[in-house]
Structure formats: structure tokens, C-alpha cells
Amino acid sequence: MKSPGSTCLWMVTALLAAASLSAQPADYSQYVSPWKTPWAYSGARGPAHWGALDPEYALCNSGKAQSPIDIRAAQPAQLPRLRFDYHLRPVGYVINNGAAIRVNYHDAPGSGDFLYVGARRYQLVQFHFHRPSEESVDGRQYDMVLHLMHKADDGEIAGVAVLLVAGHANAAVERLWQHMPAHEGQSAVPGLELNPADLLPATTGYYTYSGSQTAPPCTEGVRWFVLKTPLEVSAAQIAAYARIYPHDVRPLQPLNGRSVQASE
Numbered sequence: 001m002k003s004p005g006s007t008c009l010w011m012v013t014a015l016l017a018a019a020s021l022s023a024q025p026a027d028y029s030q031y032v033s034p035w036k037t038p039w040a041y042s043g044a045r046g047p048a049h050w051g052a053l054d055p056e057y058a059l060c061n062s063g064k065a066q067s068p069i070d071i072r073a074a075q076p077a078q079l080p081r082l083r084f085d086y087h088l089r090p091v092g093y094v095i096n097n098g099a100a101i102r103v104n105y106h107d108a109p110g111s112g113d114f115l116y117v118g119a120r121r122y123q124l125v126q127f128h129f130h131r132p133s134e135e136s137v138d139g140r141q142y143d144m145v146l147h148l149m150h151k152a153d154d155g156e157i158a159g160v161a162v163l164l165v166a167g168h169a170n171a172a173v174e175r176l177w178q179h180m181p182a183h184e185g186q187s188a189v190p191g192l193e194l195n196p197a198d199l200l201p202a203t204t205g206y207y208t209y210s211g212s213q214t215a216p217p218c219t220e221g222v223r224w225f226v227l228k229t230p231l232e233v234s235a236a237q238i239a240a241y242a243r244i245y246p247h248d249v250r251p252l253q254p255l256n257g258r259s260v261q262a263s264e
Contacts, residue, residue, distance in 0.1 A: 039216050041099075047250050050216050060218035066253035067159075067211030067224060068134035074207050074262035080118030081263070082160070082204045082225060087113055088195040093188055096181035099215060100248055101241065102128035103176070103194075113196060115150045115158060117225070122150030122158040127196065131241050134214050134249045135161050135226050137207075142230060143238050146199055147214075157213070157222045160206075162199060167232030172198035177240050201229040209260040214250045228262070 037054035039045045045053060051061025059066070095102045104126045105112055113124040126149050133145035144164035151157055172194055179187040205228045212220040 035216060037216075041248050041250070050218065054216070057216040057218065059212065059220060060216055063212060063218055063220050064256045065210055065212060065220045065258060066218060067214045067222065068136075068250060068252055069209065069211065069255055069258075069260070070136040070139060070252050071207050071209075071226060071260055072138055074260040076264050077261040079206075079208065079261060079263040082206060083116040084197055084200060084204070085114040085116065086124070086195055086197040088193050091176075091189055091192045091194050093186045094176055094179040094181065094192075095186045096184050096244065097128075098184045100128040100130060100245060101176070101180055102126055109153065115148075115160065117158070117223075120152065122152045122156070124196065125149055125151050127199070129164075129241060129245075130214075130249050131238065131245055131247065132249060133161075133163050135163065136252060137163070137226070144233065144241065146231070148196065148199070157219075159211075159222055159224050161224060161226040162201065163227065163230040164233050164238075165230040166235045166238055169234035169237060170199070170232065173233050173237050177237060180240070180244065182244055199231065201227060201231045203229045205229065205263045207260055207262050209258055211253075211258075 037057070039050055039053055039057070041047065047060070050057050051059070091103055093104070095104065105124055107113075107123065109123065115122045115124065127146060128149075129144055129146055131144045133142035134147075135142075135145060142163040143166050146162040146164060148160040148162070149157065150160070175192060175194065179189045179192060181187050207226040207228065209224055210220075211222050211224045212218050213222060
């Protein structure tokens with residue numbers, strides 16, 4: 001039996017632990033390492049082994065509509081234009097989730113920032129970066145890529161890939177990089193506001209195809225929109241990311257008969 005003194009100490013310890021937990025973001029699992037089974041971009045847990053690490057990752061090896069791909073011989077088509085309804089608002093946290101630098105959004109359904117593809121609406125849920133680009137166009141791999149991930153009311157995922165090339169510095173990227181965690185974790189940035197539209201090129205013609213998430217669990221059914229026009233970031237901004245993640249990309253995946261269309 002606990003003595004009164006030890007019971008009191010135990011209660012204080014429990015209260016402190018509860019207070020510590022309550023101070024965390026409400027959805028902390030989505031901020032850092034949300035995967036129950038660790039994976040990596042090289043070695044024994046690298047892409048060639050993802051499908052064997054966890055039954056939930058099986059599609060990483062068995063799927064036939066996987067991403068990223070090399071975009072070649074895209075077929076011109078009359079496609080709806082992309083409309084981005086993005087706004088300036090607080091970021092909250094800049095996250096290093098053990099695989100990339102990422103920003104999450106936790107808006108209630110029907111609020112926040114949106115991508116419109118014709119009459120179809122997708123809500124922005126997060127964006128993250130890779131170095132170099134995961135996608136290639138006619139065999140060319142770019143310096144980096146930004147993935148803006150969206151979700152429709154029926155659960156369909158739409159990813160917008162913005163290819164990044166060395167050139168002039170991007171002011172929005174610079175603001176993010178000032179708070180980029182060098183190690184796994186998150187940086188609270190209560191004073192940082194960002195409009196994701198500042199991470200888009202001036203023109204938004206695109207390639208599109210049906211693919212997957214590019215990291216475990218490699219879920220298929222993702223509609224990808226790869227913007228044709230790259231966005232410039234500075235060589236120094238690329239180097240700053242590379243000091244944390246020099247190569248956080250999945251190898252190119254076979255097309256397996258899928259069609260790739262290009263907006264006119």
C-alpha cells in the first residue's frame with residue numbers, strides 16, 4: 001500500500017504529466033513521425049523494402065499505379081484550369097517529421113484553403129518538400145519539389161507538384177526556412193503568416209495522371225497535378241534544405257499503361 005506521502009507525490013506526478021500532454025497540439029501524431037512502422041529512403045528500410053516492413057505498406061511493392069513517375073509523351077487534352085483559393089494566415093508549426101519539412105492544416109471541413117478543378121473542390125491539408133524532385137519530366141529531375149496535398153469531401157486526394165529550380169530566392173520559402181527544425185520535431189511559429197499561393201508559379205498549366213502517395217503506405221487513387229512551370233528558389237535555399245535532407249525521394253515508378261494528360 002502507498003503511504004500518504006507517496007500517494008501525494010504520485011498524484012502530483014500524474015497531474016504534471018497530464019498538463020504536459022494537454023500542452024501538446026491536439027493532433028500531435030500528425031506532426032511528427034505519424035507512421036507506426038519506421039521506414040527510410042535508403043538501407044534496409046529503404047524504398048525497395050517498404051512493402052515488406054508492414055502489411056499496410058504492401059502497395060509500395062505490389063501496386064500498379066504508383067508515384068512518382070517520369071512524365072513523357074503526355075497527351076494534350078482540354079482540361080479544366082486549376083484555381084487556387086489560398087489565403088494569408090498563421091502557419092502555427094514548421095515540422096520535421098523524419099522524412100521531410102512539412103506544414104499541416106487542421107481546418108474544419110468546408111473551411112480553409114482550396115483547390116478547384118472544374119467543379120471539383122479539394123481542401124488543402126498539408127504541404128511538404130523533397131530534394132531533388134521526385135517527379136521527372138522527359139527524364140529531367142529538378143532541384144527540389146513542393147507537394148501541396150488536398151482532400152475532397154468524399155476522401156479523394158489531389159496532389160499538386162511544384163517543381164523547384166535554382167534562381168531567385170523565394171520570400172515565402174525564406175520565412176519557412178528560418179524556422180526549419182534541423183532534427184525531428186516541430187517549431188512553433190505563432191507570429192508566422194503565409195499564403196500558400198506564394199509557393200505557386202505565375203502560370204499553372206499542368207500534367208495529370210492517377211497515382212499514389214509517394215511514401216508509405218503508398219495509397220493509390222491520388223490524382224496528381226504536376227505544374228509545367230517551375231518555381232525559382234535560391235541555391236542557398238536549396239543548400240539549406242539539403243543540409244537536413246540531402247536525398248528524400250522515392251525512385252521513379254513504372255507507368256504500367258497509365259495515361260498522362262497535359263493541359264493545353
